[in-house]
Amino acid sequence: MPLKVPEIKALCFDVDGTLSNTDDLYAQKVSKFFPRLLIKDPAHAARRFVMWIESPGNALLGLADSLHLDDEMVAFINWLSRHRRLSSKKFLLVPGVDEMLKQLHGRYPMAIVSARDEMGTMRFLEQFDLARYFDAIVTGLSAKYTKPYPDPVLLAAQKMNVPPENCLMIGDTTVDIRAGKSAGAQTLGVLCGFGEEPELRRFGADEIVEDTTKLWEILTADGRS
Numbered sequence: 001m002p003l004k005v006p007e008i009k010a011l012c013f014d015v016d017g018t019l020s021n022t023d024d025l026y027a028q029k030v031s032k033f034f035p036r037l038l039i040k041d042p043a044h045a046a047r048r049f050v051m052w053i054e055s056p057g058n059a060l061l062g063l064a065d066s067l068h069l070d071d072e073m074v075a076f077i078n079w080l081s082r083h084r085r086l087s088s089k090k091f092l093l094v095p096g097v098d099e100m101l102k103q104l105h106g107r108y109p110m111a112i113v114s115a116r117d118e119m120g121t122m123r124f125l126e127q128f129d130l131a132r133y134f135d136a137i138v139t140g141l142s143a144k145y146t147k148p149y150p151d152p153v154l155l156a157a158q159k160m161n162v163p164p165e166n167c168l169m170i171g172d173t174t175v176d177i178r179a180g181k182s183a184g185a186q187t188l189g190v191l192c193g194f195g196e197e198p199e200l201r202r203f204g205a206d207e208i209v210e211d212t213t214k215l216w217e218i219l220t221a222d223g224r225s
Helices: 024-031 042-054 056-069 070-083 097-104 118-127 151-160 174-182 198-204 212-222
Strands: 010-013 110-113 136-138 169-172 187-189 208-210
Touching: 010 151, 110 151, 110 169, 118 136, 151 169, 151 174, 169 174, 174 187, 174 198, 174 208, 187 198, 187 212, 198 208, 208 212
Parallel strands: 010 110, 010 169, 110 136, 169 187, 187 208
Antiparallel strands: none
8 A cells, every 4th residue: 555654754664775786896796707698687696696695694684584484584684693704895886875865864763674683784774874864773682583573663663763663664574574564564565676576565564666866756746745
């Protein structure tokens, strides 16, 4: 169903594939190694492969969604967050996200709700000086359970002092949509990351947009914001 924009009082953002972009140049290079006879869309397959490599937590949570192994996968993600080495690779920002956050700042309380560990999340935010825009930062180990459980969204809503039903969860995967819906929030799926429109719709995204920056157009339509 369409978003009920007047009811949105706070915004919750995923990181990987929502604020942080995939390295398209890297994906372009990788696509050359995908056999054209076996893979219908090598560019698309390469992009998904790069996303898996760069953000294993999100990728594994997406896999768990399809296999109904949430509890087991969440336990593994928690272990992975504690033990995997921090990559030295620089993050990329979804084009236009920094300007969008600047415009939204002060209009809505905003939170990060990420499956990443705290160190990786803060490295991303600090690289682009984005932490100043957020009232709460919830990472993979902040709550008892991570996405797709509602706990991180509920914790973010509590930190922002906004009822969960007045929050909008913005993310690119089914785990973001599930977490938002189970917390009672509205959900916005974005297509600039891991997820694809059919699966996001299947899990109940209230609205789907091409990329995260389209959120500004939704919130400011008809002079609402």
